[in-house]
Amino acid sequence: MDPETFLEVANHVSKLKMYPYFEIAHCAVTLLYLREDLASGSHLFSRKHPLSCYISSMFSIFAGYMFSALLLGEPVLSAFKNNQSLILASAVWYLMFYSPFDVVYKFCKLLPVKLLLSLAKEITRAKKVHDGVHHAAKLYPNGYLIMVIIGVIKGNGTSFLKVYERLLRGYWTPNAIEIMQPSFATKICVIASIVFVVDKKTDLISAPHSLVYFGVVCFFLYFKLSSMLLGLHDPFLPFENLTCAIFFGGIWDAISRALNKGGDAQSGGSKDAKDVAAKKKE
Known part of the structure; x- marks a missing residue:
């Protein structure tokens, strides 16, 4: 591919708007994982405890925003200030749990559809990591560790708050703490955050910022495809053991x-x- 064309593609990717399509994918995949966590009891739970189901679902969808706001001393409920995003998340929640004959959930579970949604969510994840690093950099210009932490929390906040999300459903699992057994998503968010910090704060990366962002997006998409199609769940494990x-x-x-x-x-x-x-x- 011609370098100018490649750079133009990178610029388009870096300027992609997340609302509404990518946010729909994020909500759908998050709720798919929530239903899988509920397993066979998801149908009964959604009927007996609709309020708990809704609150825990919104908690999962906006976990990254809420947790990062808490760590930065910002209003936690500011995650819900965007009415459009809240209405969209509520609509996806309703369809995922209460559609006739569970048709929406079954449709999203189809491999091609789930793969497409998951790839779109990874693009959203890269955007959240990027925005988290840049937001922390404005508040703490020399706090490199803070930038990395906020980038990771923004990118994978659902996993860090899984214990509390389950508690909202009356299910207490203190062993499911992300820092005890970090998931692969957390690990790649750490790498992406470090890359963004190095790109923003040093001259070690000479490539244009949009190209760096595009590289991180491709990195996320590659590993998601490898995980879903090839069963490659954690390629970092051998290096960690060593x-x-x-x-x-x-x-x-x-x-x-x-x-x-x-x-x-x-x-x-x-x-x-x-x-x-x-x-x-x-």
Whole structure:
């Protein structure tokens, strides 16, 4: 592709408006995951507890905005100030849970449709990470860690607030804390946030900003396709295991266990020898 054409495509992607189509995809995919979390009880729960179902759904959809606002000392409820986005999310929620014969949910579960929605959500995720980093940069120009944190929270806030979202449904799972077992989405949001911070605050990246943004979008789309079509869920896991083994005590723990086993074997051998000698004396 001609470099000028490629740059023009990158400029168009960086200027994409999220409302309404990409926001619809974000809401639909978030509610699909919510229904999967409810499993077979989703139908009964939505009928018996419609208010809890609605509040937990809105909590999941706007989790990134709410959590980032809380961390930055901004009004948490400002996430709901956009009436158009709130009405759109409410409409998607209603169709996802209460459409006749559950036709909307079944349609969204079809692989081609789910794949299309998921890819659109990844474009939305990249936009949220980008906006989160830039918003934090305005408030804390030298707070690089803050920029990364807000970018990650904006991009994957639903996972960080999953415990509280479940609590709104009367289901308490304290072990499902994102920082204990970070999901792949969180990891790629960390990488994207770092890239945006480096691009904004340093001269290490000489490419135009729109090209960097387009690269992050392609990065998100590639891994989502790999996850859904090839079953590649977390390619970072081998590197994490290697890093933990080298830098976080893995090697020393293995050496310690080996030495302990060797000591136990020697003590066991000497004990057996003493038993044999005692039997000979008898």
